[in-house]
Amino acid sequence: MQRDIPEVVIKRLPIYYRSLQQMAQMGKDVVSSQELAKSAGVTATQVRRDLSYFGEFGKQGKGYSVELLLSELRRILNLDRDWDVVLVGAGSLGRAVTRYPRLEQHGFHIRHVYDHNPNRINTRLNGLVVEDVSLMSEQISREGIRIAIIAVPPSSAQEVADELVRSGIKAILNYAPATIQVPDDVRVYDIDPVAAMQSLTYYLEPYESRRKRKLSSASDRIDITS
Amino acid sequence: MQRDIPEVVIKRLPIYYRSLQQMAQMGKDVVSSQELAKSAGVTATQVRRDLSYFGEFGKQGKGYSVELLLSELRRILNLDRDWDVVLVGAGSLGRAVTRYPRLEQHGFHIRHVYDHNPNRINTRLNGLVVEDVSLMSEQISREGIRIAIIAVPPSSAQEVADELVRSGIKAILNYAPATIQVPDDVRVYDIDPVAAMQSLTYYLEPYESRRKRKLSSASDRIDITS
DNA sequence: ACGTGTGAAGTCTTTCACAGCG
DNA sequence: CGCTGTGAAAGACTTCACACGT
Numbered sequence: 001m002q003r004d005i006p007e008v009v010i011k012r013l014p015i016y017y018r019s020l021q022q023m024a025q026m027g028k029d030v031v032s033s034q035e036l037a038k039s040a041g042v043t044a045t046q047v048r049r050d051l052s053y054f055g056e057f058g059k060q061g062k063g064y065s066v067e068l069l070l071s072e073l074r075r076i077l078n079l080d081r082d083w084d085v086v087l088v089g090a091g092s093l094g095r096a097v098t099r100y101p102r103l104e105q106h107g108f109h110i111r112h113v114y115d116h117n118p119n120r121i122n123t124r125l126n127g128l129v130v131e132d133v134s135l136m137s138e139q140i141s142r143e144g145i146r147i148a149i150i151a152v153p154p155s156s157a158q159e160v161a162d163e164l165v166r167s168g169i170k171a172i173l174n175y176a177p178a179t180i181q182v183p184d185d186v187r188v189y190d191i192d193p194v195a196a197m198q199s200l201t202y203y204l205e206p207y208e209s210r211r212k213r214k215l216s217s218a219s220d221r222i223d224i225t226s
Numbered sequence: 227m228q229r230d231i232p233e234v235v236i237k238r239l240p241i242y243y244r245s246l247q248q249m250a251q252m253g254k255d256v257v258s259s260q261e262l263a264k265s266a267g268v269t270a271t272q273v274r275r276d277l278s279y280f281g282e283f284g285k286q287g288k289g290y291s292v293e294l295l296l297s298e299l300r301r302i303l304n305l306d307r308d309w310d311v312v313l314v315g316a317g318s319l320g321r322a323v324t325r326y327p328r329l330e331q332h333g334f335h336i337r338h339v340y341d342h343n344p345n346r347i348n349t350r351l352n353g354l355v356v357e358d359v360s361l362m363s364e365q366i367s368r369e370g371i372r373i374a375i376i377a378v379p380p381s382s383a384q385e386v387a388d389e390l391v392r393s394g395i396k397a398i399l400n401y402a403p404a405t406i407q408v409p410d411d412v413r414v415y416d417i418d419p420v421a422a423m424q425s426l427t428y429y430l431e432p433y434e435s436r437r438k439r440k441l442s443s444a445s446d447r448i449d450i451t452s
Numbered sequence: 453a454c455g456t457g458t459g460a461a462g463t464c465t466t467t468c469a470c471a472g473c474g
Numbered sequence: 475c476g477c478t479g480t481g482a483a484a485g486a487c488t489t490c491a492c493a494c495g496t
Contacts, residue, residue, distance in 0.1 A: 006487065010428050014421035018403055022380070032455060041405040044455090045489055052457055060495045061454045078427040085423075096322035097419075102403065106420045146430055147423070154248070171426035173419065177244055177328065179267040187429050189422045193323075193399065194332045195240035196415045197311075197373070200397035201304045202236050203413050204372055232465065258477065270477090271467060278479055286473045286478045456495085466485070473478085 009050045015040045016047065017073045024066050032063040082107035086140060086169075088160050089151035090115035090123070090130045093175055097151055098126040108147070112139055116156075133160075140167035147171045154178035161188075235276045241266045242273065243299045250292050258289040308333040312366060312395075314386050315377035316341035316349070316356045319401055323377055324352040334373070338365055342382075359386075366393035373397045380404035387414075 019039040023031055033044040033051075040047070051057055051069075054076050058064045074080050085103070087094055087110050097103070098110060113125055114133040121132050131139075140148075148169045152160050157176035164172065165186055172188045174180055177195070182188055245265040249257055259270040259277075266273070277283055277295075280302055284290045300306050311329070313320055313336050323329070324336060339351055340359040347358050357365075366374075374395045378386050383402035390398065391412055398414045400406060403421070408414055 008487075011421075011425045013428070014418075014424035015405065017424065018418075018421065019405065022404075034455080038407075039405060041407070043489075046487095048456060049458080049488075056457070058456050060456045062496075063455065076428065077424050078430055078432045079424060081432065083423075083427060083430075092322075092325050096318075096325070099318050099322070100419065102420050103423065106424070108420070108423050147426065170430055173422055173426065178248075179241065179245065179265060181264075181267070187426050189426055191417055191419065191422065192240075192244075193326065193417065194328050194334070195237075195244065196399055196417065197309075197329065197334050198240035198243065198303050198305060198332070199237045200373065200399065200413050200415055201309060202239070202302065204304055204309075204396055206304045206307065234465075260477085269467075272465090274477090274479060275466080282479070284478050287476045288474070289477065454496090456493105458493090459491095461488100461490070463488070464486080466483105468483070469481095471478105471480090474476095 005053050009053060012040070012042065012046075012050055013073055013077055015042075016050070017070065017077065017079075020066055020070050020073070024070060028066055030063045031066050031069070033058070036064070079107065082109060083147055084109055084111045084143065084145045085147045085149060086110070086112045086114065086136070086145055086164075087149045087151060088114050088133065088136070088164070089153075089176075090117075090120045090125060091151065091153075094149075094151035095125060097149055097175070098128060110149075111143065111145060112136070116152075137163055137167040140164070140169060145169070147173075149173045149175065150180070151175045231279050235279060238266070238268065238272075238276055239299055239303055241268075242276070243296065243303065243305075246292055246296050246299070250296060254292050256289045257292055257295070259284070262290070305333065308335060309373055310335055310337045310369065310371045311373045311375060312336070312338045312340065312362070312371055312390075313375045313377060314340050314359065314362070314390070315379075315402075316343075316346045316351060317377065317379075320375075320377035321351060323375055323401070324354060336375075337369065337371060338362070342378075363389055363393040366390070366395060371395070373399075375399045375401065376406070377401045 016036060019036060033047040037044040037047045057069055057072055085108050087097055090113050094113065098113060110128060113128045113130050114136045115121060115130050116133045120130050123130050146169055148164045150157055150160055150172055154176050157178040157180050161172065161180040161182055165182055170186050174188050174190045177192045180188060242262060245262060259273040263270040263273045283295055283298055311334050313323055316339050324339060336354060339354050339356050340362045341347060341356050342359045346356050349356050372395055374390045376383055376386055376398060380402050383404040383406050387398060387406040387408055391408055396412050400414050400416045403418045406414060
């Protein structure tokens with residue numbers, strides 16, 4: 001199995017997978033790179049190039065079999081199996097994660113929820129019991145869990161990450177608004193809604209003129225004062 | 227003001243901003259590109275290059291003033307002002323968004339929450355009343371709101387996006403696990419935790435040998451059965 | 453004809469390496 | 475001296491354009 005596929009490609013594959021699942025559900029058998037591209041918001045060449053890193057899955061003049069491509073993407077992304085996950089942090093963010101059903105639906109099973117706060121420990125949470133974070137390391141090692149979700153305040157994110165890494169975690173979904181440092185063999189995916197918003201506002205004009213949406217020359221003579 | 231700064235640079239600026247805020251809170255006055263890079267998880271050259279798109283903010287031999295850089299980033303990212311936001315979808319995801327205090331703390335005010343489901347309309351939600359989505363378009367236009375958060379099922383994401391765009395929305399934070407098509411002058415930032423997880427599993431070995439973490443020669447003779 | 457797979461070209465982004473300033 | 479800002483080089487990624495198979 002080849003290494004050194006661009007990371008940006010790996011991030012697009014789940015998007016293709018998502019589009020294909022939707023197509024399969026609508027009964028579509030075959031899809032062209034053009035159609036898949038439109039559905040995934042990229043170019044057709046990009047779809048073909050991305051897939052070509054892994055093999056030749058299409059039929060010339062025809063397109064790609066939706067079922068075949070789904071199965072290849074499952075294999076490439078290691079989605080043929082389910083995955084155990086631990087969640088660190090049972091605050092409002094962590095609780096929201098336990099209530100997000102799509103993770104379970106896609107084979108990501110939250111096996112433990114840890115917190116540090118005695119008021120939260122032993123409370124029930126969507127079928128799970130919040131456990132003391134002091135149990136975390138031993139349980140992760142024993143159960144061979146390799147994926148963690150961090151949902152703690154930024155001030156404790158690094159120490160949590162350190163302990164996760166020591167316990168054998170190799171992939172982290174980080175909701176803490178902080179950059180965490182990990183060894184090269186551990187992957188981190190950061191999700192920070194505030195940072196996302198702040199990159200969006202860059203593209204907005206700073207001052208809006210309220211109640212005055214487009215000042216086209218046609219409306220020059222119209223007074224639009226509220 | 228210049229256009230055509232790489233998008234990847236724009237996505238890093240909020241991360242620098244976040245690091246700098248933390249430094250300011252710890253009383254740090256001056257920071258080198260090296261230190262900021264470490265804190266943000268990038269290289270020092272990258273920090274300097276990114277900032278150089280916007281001006282010369284550093285002092286040679288010294289570094290960057292934390293306060294100055296924060297203020298420049300606020301200006302660049304249009305964070306000098308607060309922003310009004312609408313949230314579409316009052317399901318569990320939408321409710322989690324209203325309970326996430328960091329948006330408000332960073333000046334993003336959710337002014338309306340819309341839903342389509344009569345059972346949710348008029349319920350209270352963290353100080354907001356869920357409104358009928360049929361009111362959405364008129365309110366967004368009237369109030370000149372330009373940022374929306376989509377938290378609806380994927381099947382309705384596109385039609386919601388279309389209506390948001392017609393109403394004047396220019397930036398969308400999309401939590402729906404679906405790609406939405408918008409005109410060029412509208413920005414979309416997608417957040418899909420399942421897609422994030424699926425890109426992480428690519429890097430994990432597909433089969434784990436439970437209860438046997440590293441088979442180093444040193445521990446060959448030790449029985450590690452629980 | 454149609455649509456894939458891919459060399460080659462083009463563009464974008466990162467990194468090197470160092471001049472220059474405080 | 476230390477650290478910024480930046481040309482130039484390198485590297486990564488995307489797009490063009492078309493040969494080829496069906």
